[in-house]
Amino acid sequence: MRVNSNTRARTRAAVGLTVAALAAGATAGAGPATAQPKAAPAAAADCNAAYRIEQKLSTGTTWRMCWRYDGKAGLVLENISYQPKGEPKQIKVLNSARLGQIHVPYDDGKVEYDDLTGFDFAQGLMNLAPGECPGGTIRTVKVPDSWNEDPNVKGLCTTTRSRGHAYRMQGDTANKVFQTEGKDLLVYTVNQVGWYEYMTEWRFQDDGTITMNVGATGSLSWDDYDAGDGRGWPIGKGASAKATSHSHNAFWRLDFALDGSTKNKVEQYDSTVTAPTRGQRAPTTKTTRTKVTKELAGDSKAYRWWRMVSATGKNKDGHARSYEIVPGPTTRYPGRSYTKHDLYVTQYNKCELFASNNPGNCGAGAGKSVDKWVNGQALTHPVVWMNIGFHHIARDEDQQPMPVHWQGFSIAPRDVTAMNPLTPAELGWQNGHWRPRS
Template identity: 70%
Template sequence: MRLDRFRRARARTAMALAVAGLAAGATAGAGPAAAQPKAAPAPAPDCSAAYRIEQKLANGTTWRMCWRHESKAGIVLQHISYQPPGETRPIKVLNSAKLGQIHVPYDDGSEEYEDLTTYRFGDGLVNLAPGECPGGTIRTVKVREPSYSDSTDVKGLCTTTRARGHAYRMLTDPLDGSARKLYQKQGKDLLVYAVNKVSWYEYITEWRFQDDGTVHMNVGATGSLAPQDYDAADGQGWPIGKGPKARALSHSHNVFWRLHFGLDGSSKGRIEQYDSKVTPPAPGKPAPSNRTTRTQVTRELAGDARNMRWWRVVSATGKNKDGHARSYELVPGATAKYPGRGFSRHDVYFTQYDKCEQYASGNPGCPSGHPKSVDKWVGGQTLTNPVVWVNVGFHHIARDEDQQPMPVHWQGFSLAPRDVTAMNPLTPKELAGANGQLD
């Protein structure tokens, strides 16, 4: 029975490849038979050239965005769009993306920091050495009150590209005796990153934009362990000196990102939550069943990640060429959720847009009486213009290898395109006719 199923699957694959070959046209090297759409005019820039990032990657994808600098948040990216091969216009993804807070509580309760709002994280932007931006460009950032530079012109923003390995690989298995064919492509990313110093710690804020539309947002902590913490007064710190000496205090880094989506140019996206439940085999069936349900998140929500749970932000206006609504899925990274504060108890928050709500905790910009943390903004408003807050925690128990200097430890998450394009945006031309043709 299993062999028969495998054979049928192979036969369907062979049929799909044959259809794809016909769709590629009779002329060798021809693309799909349908006339190719004319290229749209170049999009009008959203910012001046000095603040514009535009990168066409080797596989044909172009990412465009603007950047600016804030004294608290550091680098802010705006008007982010993605244009893969085959799309005549850029696809708007985000209105803005930035850090929303770095909350650092110590295990013994002696200290608790909010690195963005209390220590003006953005002013800690540091100059990058040429070797820190291999093959790229280091841009000058105007910092009004720099903490670690003698000049307000800080060479602190790197834009470059980097190979990431396989974008895909597929070896055909034809049943007609013809030779197998390998389809493989190596992926490329646009990297945008900066380094901000807060006391002993140095944070690498990195955005990676893949040629297939995926976006990774990460923060890497490096620098030094704070030497004044080596006494570990709680008696629980990890010894990093000879014998039991120099016990470094353990602490957490709770990093928040603030994302304001603008899919297809509209801020009126909707939020959906998906949960899957596996049940034992039903009578007459050999395997367990897995049922996935969708919940429309119509009001503000403080959400918690669970096994087989995920969320997506869905475009209010745009569809791909198959007629499916474009969306981006939130893909959380590894986290150590810190329950000590209300704002750090949840993995994601969806709030209705309010211009004054900029930081997940210690928010300074709202009128008197307005709550200062994201957990208190989830008040049940209808989500017509949602803002997404992602919280990823890291519990740092020091080790001998953390000195000196401290290796980078990363925390972050990804945004994965879901139905943004009708097929893999890097599909080779000869497979372009395989869309939905496997039956």
């Protein structure tokens, strides 16, 4: 939540001076983090060591990428690729990945915020304590046009994390169980906006999946305990203090470059389930593919999914590499035109950077939000915008401090490798039509 309009300016100034971190132990794991205090100039596309993230996970997959810090978007990851074991070289996935906006409208209709372009999200980068980056490295970020006397913030954590079972399979007999624990590269920052602290988290799994999350934590705003219009939720004893409910509509912007080419193809899949007819024992399901050749404003629904397909690369089985888009739980906000859809695919335009309140001049009549950019252009360089909404109706347990509430989505490899990249060598022969070994 924010402070009200009378104290907002003071809060913004405080953000620029804040050096406090979230409580230690916000992330799981063990071991100290190592700070690297030296700040460097902005990274080039082929970034130098100060802006390079490279991690070989214990299960054999190596992730590589560059990072930079934008004055509005905050953390931007670029040239993202991975190399599973058994692959001869890195497989590029994305040109860039970053937040595209955090839109926060309040239920009483009095205020709404575009946190990235209207409320100085990037300026609120927080210093991280070593305990918040267990076993990893805290890198120093130079915040552009910083309000602080020292623009250098120890604010970027890179570490690894176990995520539990990657798979488990018992063989033909009880004598052998195949199982392994999955490992992730975790990259994250914390940005303070008003009373909120946003944790922007990127998880790069050893199986090639990328998960992006925004977690909101910090405090409820005591200045907002005034929801006298009947829309708020009572906080504390009795009903004298009511917190104003609001939405968080988080957008991400993904510029794909599968196998190094931006000429990717978009496909939508829909399935229909038909009741059993005479002679059938169960319902039937039919899946159809639609090639998306022009810009799209898409809505998630049961039995619908999308994938981005490489124009140039195939796996060892001869199948086109692709990434499937996997939406997370969402509450779609119908109040603004740009939040009425879950997914947008637009033709690349270097000035189309933020899903709402876009500051760039994209030409006469272009509009300032992503919905205005879906105007029938052919997709030769598609860019994906994902919108995940959360309606925050506060509760007593939100104080104090407020537990993190997460929203996000994933992109998952589909036919990038011929088999599970974590397949043990003993099972490597079981590709395709499995049959008992003779």
